[in-house]
Amino acid sequence: MARRFQVVLLIALALGVVGLASPALGADPASLVHIPKPSSVHTEPLHVPSKTLMGPGPSTAHPRVLQAAKLPLLGHLHGEFVKIMIEVQEQLRYAFQTTSKYVLAVSGTGHAAMEAAVANFVEPGDVVLVGVNGIWGERMADLVERYAGVVVRLEKPGGQVFHPDEVERELAANPEIGLVFLTHGESSTGTLQPIEGMGDACKRHGALFFLDTVCTLGCVPFNVDKHGVDITYSGSQKCLGAPPGASPLMVSSAAMAKLKQRKTKPFTYYFDLNLLGEYWGFEDNPRWYHHTGMVTNMYTLREALSILQDEGLAEAWTRHREAAERLWSGLERMGLELFVENPEDRLPTVTTVKVPEGVNWKDVASHMMHKHKIEISGGLGPTAGKVFRIGIMGYNAGPQQVNRLLSALKEALDLYGQPKGEL
Numbered sequence: 309m310a311r312r313f314q315v316v317l318l319i320a321l322a323l324g325v326v327g328l329a330s331p332a333l334g335a336d337p338a339s340l341v342h343i344p345k346p347s348s349v350h351t352e353p354l355h356v357p358s359k360t361l362m363g364p365g366p367s368t369a370h371p372r373v374l375q376a377a378k379l380p381l382l383g384h385l386h387g388e389f390v391k392i393m394i395e396v397q398e399q400l401r402y403a404f405q406t407t408s409k410y411v412l413a414v415s416g417t418g419h420a421a422m423e424a425a426v427a428n429f430v431e432p433g434d435v436v437l438v439g440v441n442g443i444w445g446e447r448m449a450d451l452v453e454r455y456a457g458v459v460v461r462l463e464k465p466g467g468q469v470f471h472p473d474e475v476e477r478e479l480a481a482n483p484e485i486g487l488v489f490l491t492h493g494e495s496s497t498g499t500l501q502p503i504e505g506m507g508d509a510c511k512r513h514g515a516l517f518f519l520d521t522v523c524t525l526g527c528v529p530f531n532v533d534k535h536g537v538d539i540t541y542s543g544s545q546k547c548l549g550a551p552p553g554a555s556p557l558m559v560s561s562a563a564m565a566k567l568k569q570r571k572t573k574p575f576t577y578y579f580d581l582n583l584l585g586e587y588w589g590f591e592d593n594p595r596w597y598h599h600t601g602m603v604t605n606m607y608t609l610r611e612a613l614s615i616l617q618d619e620g621l622a623e624a625w626t627r628h629r630e631a632a633e634r635l636w637s638g639l640e641r642m643g644l645e646l647f648v649e650n651p652e653d654r655l656p657t658v659t660t661v662k663v664p665e666g667v668n669w670k671d672v673a674s675h676m677m678h679k680h681k682i683e684i685s686g687g688l689g690p691t692a693g694k695v696f697r698i699g700i701m702g703y704n705a706g707p708q709q710v711n712r713l714l715s716a717l718k719e720a721l722d723l724y725g726q727p728k729g730e731l
């Protein structure tokens with residue numbers, strides 16, 4: 309009898325049925341698969357076309373940055389990876405021009421860093437002055453209200469910027485304002501917000517200065533410490549020319565002190581800066597797991613910041629200015645009109661140019677994409693339907709790229725309407 313049992317057991321093992329019949333493993337795994345394989349998806353290695361991204365973002369990544377994306381994964385607390393994080397923090401201090409200890413890259417795109425800033429620095433009932441001259445001020449006002457802050461709106465039509473006196477007047481009239489938000493590069497309207505004197509105005513009234521630098525960091529002259537900025541966030545996929553997903557955030561010690569005085573914990577776990585500071589070593593502490601670091605995005609951000617470091621910040625600012633001026637004069641020679649009237653208020657990184665009468669911007673943009681693989685985009689928020697938005701950022705901020713864009717745009721405009729100006 310025992311011998312017969314042994315034989316049956318051996319046969320069962322040989323057929324591999326013991327595992328399948330075992331209650332621990334449950335029923336045949338295939339019986340759980342009810343959704344068929346997606347027949348519309350071809351599983352050969354992914355291929356995407358190569359395009360020149362000259363819209364408001366993302367911008368074309370530098371080939372060296374894309375090489376870094378191929379590096380093997382490290383654990384997010386491995387010594388080699390922590391070293392990369394420390395280097396990124398040093399490089400961000402250079403890009404922001406700050407000595408602040410509180411510098412990091414938030415996992416996620418610019419919105420993640422934007423939301424992280426609001427979630428940490430706005431407590432219920434806090435009053436925030438928000439400069440609204442395009443979609444980013446609108447979005448900030450929305451975010452502040454979602455975190456139960458009280459918004460005081462300072463409004464300007466799209467295409468115009470704020471003066472420190474206007475900010476100071478609001479601060480004097482509303483002494484309860486604790487935070488002042490402005491957008492350095494308003495990518496929906498194409499304005500460059502002058503920030504000279506803004507930080508001082510905020511300090512005179514005991515408010516923190518909070519600035520969006522998503523479309524300016526690395527491309528436009530900017531010095532966090534000199535301009536008295538307390539909180540600023542940026543993006544990786546615009547001026548820095550890295551893939552989206554790791555967003556720089558900088559906080560001054562004054563802002564950090566405010567965070568420590570909060571009456572309530574921030575209503576976010578993922579973006580809680582006290583916890584993130586433990587992972588980023590804010591107090592030179594041993595690093596702790598908070599969430600899995602975005603390993604590959606950190607490589608690419610570091611590579612992009614290394615390219616900036618090699619070039620030099622002042623040199624990168626000049627290159628972007630020269631590329632923008634080349635673009636603006638080319639557009640004007642073609643008879644096109646720039647949306648931002650005052651040349652000093654024009655953002656070098658995202659240019660808004662009026663769509664000529666009788667031209668449908670989509671025809672032009674789609675011709676440029678299909679024939680030349682160049683992306684430009686239409687307006688957003690207050691400029692929707694009225695302008696083209698052309699991004700000259702990072703890898704694309706050079707004379708050849710600008711010339712290529714201008715001739716493709718001229719060809720499209722000649723096809724789809726006016727003008728017929730010279731190039």
Ligand SMILES: Cc1ncc(COP(=O)(O)O)c(C=O)c1O
Nearest residue numbers: 417418419444493495522523543
């Ligand atoms: C000025 C500005 N702020 C914030 C954002 C949001 O960044 P993201 O799209 O990376 O979330 C953008 C994106 O275009 C932007 O241009």
